[in-house]
Amino acid sequence: MHIKRFKGRTAKEAIRYVKEELGDKALIIDTRKAPAGGYVEILAAVDQDVDGERAGTKRTQRETHLLKELRELKEFLLCMMKDGKRPVARMFTSLEEELVKEGLDRRLARNLIFKALTHMRENMENTGCLKKYIKNRLLGSVATRDPLHPRSRTLMAFVGPTGAGKTTTIAKLASLQALKNNKKIALISMDTYRVGATEQLTLYGKIIGVPVQRVDSLDELVRAVELHTDKDCIFLDTAGRSLADRDHLRRLGELSRTMPCMRLNLVMSVQSQNEFIYQTLDRYSRVGIDYLTFTKLDEGGVFGSIFNAALYCGKPLAYFATGQHIPDDIEKATLKRLSRMILNTTGGIDGTA
Numbered sequence: 001m002h003i004k005r006f007k008g009r010t011a012k013e014a015i016r017y018v019k020e021e022l023g024d025k026a027l028i029i030d031t032r033k034a035p036a037g038g039y040v041e042i043l044a045a046v047d048q049d050v051d052g053e054r055a056g057t058k059r060t061q062r063e064t065h066l067l068k069e070l071r072e073l074k075e076f077l078l079c080m081m082k083d084g085k086r087p088v089a090r091m092f093t094s095l096e097e098e099l100v101k102e103g104l105d106r107r108l109a110r111n112l113i114f115k116a117l118t119h120m121r122e123n124m125e126n127t128g129c130l131k132k133y134i135k136n137r138l139l140g141s142v143a144t145r146d147p148l149h150p151r152s153r154t155l156m157a158f159v160g161p162t163g164a165g166k167t168t169t170i171a172k173l174a175s176l177q178a179l180k181n182n183k184k185i186a187l188i189s190m191d192t193y194r195v196g197a198t199e200q201l202t203l204y205g206k207i208i209g210v211p212v213q214r215v216d217s218l219d220e221l222v223r224a225v226e227l228h229t230d231k232d233c234i235f236l237d238t239a240g241r242s243l244a245d246r247d248h249l250r251r252l253g254e255l256s257r258t259m260p261c262m263r264l265n266l267v268m269s270v271q272s273q274n275e276f277i278y279q280t281l282d283r284y285s286r287v288g289i290d291y292l293t294f295t296k297l298d299e300g301g302v303f304g305s306i307f308n309a310a311l312y313c314g315k316p317l318a319y320f321a322t323g324q325h326i327p328d329d330i331e332k333a334t335l336k337r338l339s340r341m342i343l344n345t346t347g348g349i350d351g352t353a
């Protein structure tokens, strides 16, 4: 908001000055006559967004023109999309519904369609081309990364809602790293709330043949990690009682501060509702997550929530768990895999269906 005083010999003259300088959209906030008479003073304001140039942001004429064109284009597109009778509008609406059915957030779906409409140069009326553009745009905006670098040491905590599959995922990764890649592994459990939770990890450790240690405090954890300087990977299993467990989040925050080299991998089930996933991301983002892992892809359904989550927090996807079998049911998150999860069309980033 840009506010300015104007003086004129008459009210009419002062208003003319306001319009000349701030334009027709200016608001008159106050009008008063000078006590000694002789002139009228007007206090007027204009919204910067309405007219940024006058409000001092000094846009070039070309920029102002482009902005105007963009605004008109957006209005035009909105009208087209609302006019359900036009074939092109029907196509946009049905594509939006298809994306939403696949679990994508409606705002994200709409945004992608808008982007396609404003950036695609040709073949916009061809649904296949439109889908391909949207799919590539979606895949281009999420990142995937393997946190287990072959040459560097990994210290990773698995965090997330109870039942998401943290302990099972740790067992799968530990087993693959130990048996297939010959890595030295240690497992640590800070899973102190659920009776039997540490036992679950201990049992897996025994089967795989890797040591499992239980710790009850941060100090104990620091000492435990110091004990395992010879290990390639140390996986930390954690448990919180619920999303509302502030104590658990506080402890994780302390953990990140005390051990900055500890990476946090947030594990969530793809079967969770989008709203629950957003709440989980909000809570855990406060302690600083590094990676996302999704489980239970084998239980079917749609996978849009994976894209929603990755875009919501901007963190890379690390793994997808695809069943209860240890160690087989786990995969690295790749764009190729992601490409098969959304919009059943050929020509994703990897050119596959």
Ligand SMILES: Nc1nc2c(ncn2[C@@H]2O[C@H](COP(=O)(O)OP(=O)(O)O)[C@@H](O)[C@H]2O)c(=O)[nH]1
Pocket (backbone or CB within 6 Å): 160, 161, 162, 163, 164, 165, 166, 167, 168, 169, 295, 296, 297, 298, 299, 321, 322, 323, 324, 329
């Ligand atoms: N179908 C399916 N079940 C899984 C998967 N990952 C874990 N589970 C199951 O989910 C339940 C909870 O797993 P758990 O690892 O104990 O979860 P945590 O509480 O996060 O440690 C167990 O019954 C697991 O066997 C998966 O990818 N697919």
Ligand SMILES: [Mg+2]
Pocket (backbone or CB within 6 Å): 166, 167, 168, 191, 197, 237, 238, 239
């Ligand atoms: Mg567990």
